[in-house]
Amino acid sequence: MALLSRITSILTLLEGPQTLGRGRRFWAGFALVVAAASAYPLFADGYDVGNNVYFFNWIFMALGLCLIWGYGGSLSFGQTAFFGIAGYAYGVLTINLGDAYGLTLLALVAAVLISAVCAAILGYFLFFGRISGVFLGIVTLSVTLVMERFISQTAGPEWHIGTARLNGFNGMGAMPSLTIPWPGGPIVLFPDVALYYATLVLLILVYLGLRVLVNSRFGNVIVAIRENPQRAEMLGYDVRKYQLGTFIIGSSLAGLSGVLYTSWGNYITPASMGMTAASLPIVWVAVGGRSDLTTTLFGTLLVLIGFQALTIYGSQYALVVMGALLVLTVLVAPRGIVASAVSLASKRWTRKKAQSGEVS
Amino acid sequence: MPILETRALNKWFGGLHVTGGVDFALETGEMHCLIGPNGAGKSTFFRLILGEHLPTSGQILYNSHDITLTKSYERIRHGISVKFQVPGIFKALNVAQNIQIALQHHVAPAELDHEIDLLLNFLNLKPVARQLAGNLSHGQKQWLEIGMAVGLKPKLLLLDEPTAGMTPDETFATGEMLQALNREGVTVLAVEHDMAFVRQIAHRVTVLHLGKIFAQGTIDEIVANEQVAAIYLGEAHAQ
Structure with a gap:
């Protein structure tokens, strides 16, 4: 019984003020992402x-x-x-x-x-x-x-x-x-x-x-x-x-x-x-939004995939783009591009909801 | 018995003698104000008590234990608590979280939410509990920090200009709150410029000047002291 209540109290910490995302909507999205990631090998080549x-x-x-x-x-x-x-x-x-x-x-x-x-x-x-x-x-x-x-x-x-x-x-x-x-x-x-x-x-x-x-x-x-x-x-x-x-x-x-x-x-x-390798994690985390785990996770994944795609045209060019991305982040969205996009979208959503509430 | 005592406390910053052989005793249960013109060494004296600076020589005793070399966080755990002049709050966290961080290491998890609620009500901050602390008004920030300092259930509360920037009403309410705490057994040492506030709360007043104790007594004795009036006007310095 004590163990059960301990586990429950740990599970309640899965959401809290220090992490983005809470409630049914977030966890439904989480389940969807996990399901998509799990299903991916069924549709793709084993080598890929x-x-x-x-x-x-x-x-x-x-x-x-x-x-x-x-x-x-x-x-x-x-x-x-x-x-x-x-x-x-x-x-x-x-x-x-x-x-x-x-x-x-x-x-x-x-x-x-x-x-x-x-x-x-x-x-x-x-x-x-x-x-x-x-x-x-x-x-x-x-x-x-x-x-x-x-x-x-x-x-x-x-x-x-x-x-x-x-x-x-x-x-x-x-x-x-x-x-x-x-x-x-x-x-x-x-x-x-x-x-x-x-x-x-x-x-x-x-x-x-x-x-x-x-x-x-x-x-x-x-x-x-x-x-x-x-x-x-x-x-x-x-x-x-x-x-x-x-x-x-x-x-x-x-x-x-x-x-x-x-x-x-x-x-x-x-x-x-090396120097390049040591600076790349800073770019991933800064671009995603360093003060949240979820934005870091998605930001890193996006930047890595983008970097890989650019490397086809030459790894030096890809690095220049990474540098530019970091500068852009610092200037335009210091909290991180993914984090800023999320907060912008949620603001729009609340405004829309408020407006539709007024109409009805 | 004094709760806090300093013996021949000296602090030099290079060639500057900021605290000059201060012998000071704060009685348990007392409300004591520390006043003095700018540059008198009040803040440095506070930092020495808190362990943010180590003295060049001398001793600091807390409940008769020598804490001269004790780390700051350990002094806090022994029952000293502080409210800084500039509100030292966690701006990017909400008000309830700020309080939680102050309470969580001595309140059992099951009672934490209840205790946070009690303190928020006491501070009149319940309606803004979910707001970021950085968005509060100046007065609310001051109260929040007082709340965090009080939340530690201290035996000795140090306050560095607790009413700076407050309206007269807020200042008076702060004084009443401190008197309530004092009745529960908390010893208070405050640096303060607002003489009305000093008169409201202080049992005794110490005047610091050029790093030394210049005068000590009740507020009436201090106000009647012509030399004290003179140092505030800069005359004693000229003599």
Whole structure:
């Protein structure tokens, strides 16, 4: 009984003042989107479905940044560092351990934990050293670039961990895909329909979990810290601990993206931590609307798909468009293009409703 | 027994001696006002008590415990609460959320909504509970912050110009509210310029001047003190 009431109280946090969307209409829309996403593989080629998992892989990192930056107010350029750490950790672990007995799943958990520990160490010095604002961005970007430089120079044969060669700027490859042990024979999650569903389920769980988190007491406090850290401290909260907690959760989600990406393509390169890679998550999250999980999710998906479509004409052009998009967002819709569109539409809707109410 | 005591408290900012050996005692249950001309060191003295600045030398005792090096948030948890001069509220959150954040770490979840309601009624902010705090009028913002400070159920309430920008009616109502809190056992220390308000609430008044305690006594004693009048006019400074 106590458990039941606890579960109910957690479920009520799925909607709240910190997240857009509430009531039957929103959840009906949510169910519709999930149904459409679930039905998609039935109508598409398996190869395309597997390729499109790529888009899902990045959303975890974007949601993590949304938590750290949008909700917590700390702009981190470090997401790709934790992406890379977890990606390489997954590669090293699975190349050494193999893919039997569900060891790849263990490697997934271990790699995400490793990125969480690294985030805890870096975050400790950042937040307990009271580094904030633009300096936080500079330090996290520096760490990311140092990671990229470091891994780039590991091309020699002496750079190996067990049987796993780091391979420098050529990138590390040939790690096994995630494999689920199963009585009838292991299910290997190649970029195909099975991986699509596994990633989709994970994405839905993370999205709902984050909704609960940001509407919880913890979420209230991190938003309060974003708004006025001095006041939050003077209400008895240890601001540094909350900021560190947020940073670890958000960075671990970047780690999860790293593992999923590495397993999906059986490949990771130091470029995934470079300057370009480090700035792209900022664009996705800013364009979508950083202070809400749902706008971040859709914004990221739209920008990624757009970016992919533009890359056909040359990846440099696509990057210029990304830069322009960021500038446009900052100038025209600082709260994010998706977020502004949503608030505009809801204003129109209420006005229309009010008008029709007057007529009738 | 004093709830708060400072012993030879000194604060230097580079070559500037902002707090100069202040020995101050605040009795439990007292309502005490701190006055002084601009630059007297009132705000710095507050920040030292709150732990936002650490003193260069000296001691701060709270209920006879040395809190000189205690972190700000820990001082708050021990029963000190503050209302800043500029309303320190969470502008992008609604009024009820602001109150919730103040209450949530000492009120049980089951009673939280009820307690928020009580406090909103007390503050006359019930009708605007769902509005963003940033959209409130100045007076309402001040009340909201007082509510957040009071919501912590403090033993010692620090107020930095609590009535700044309020109408005379609002100021008077604020004074009555503070007296009600004081009857429930809350000790109050307020920095204030409005002498009518000081007269309304203060049991004792301390005048700070150039970082030092210049005079101390009841409001009548302070008003009768010619030297105090002189420092407000800048004469003592010239002597």
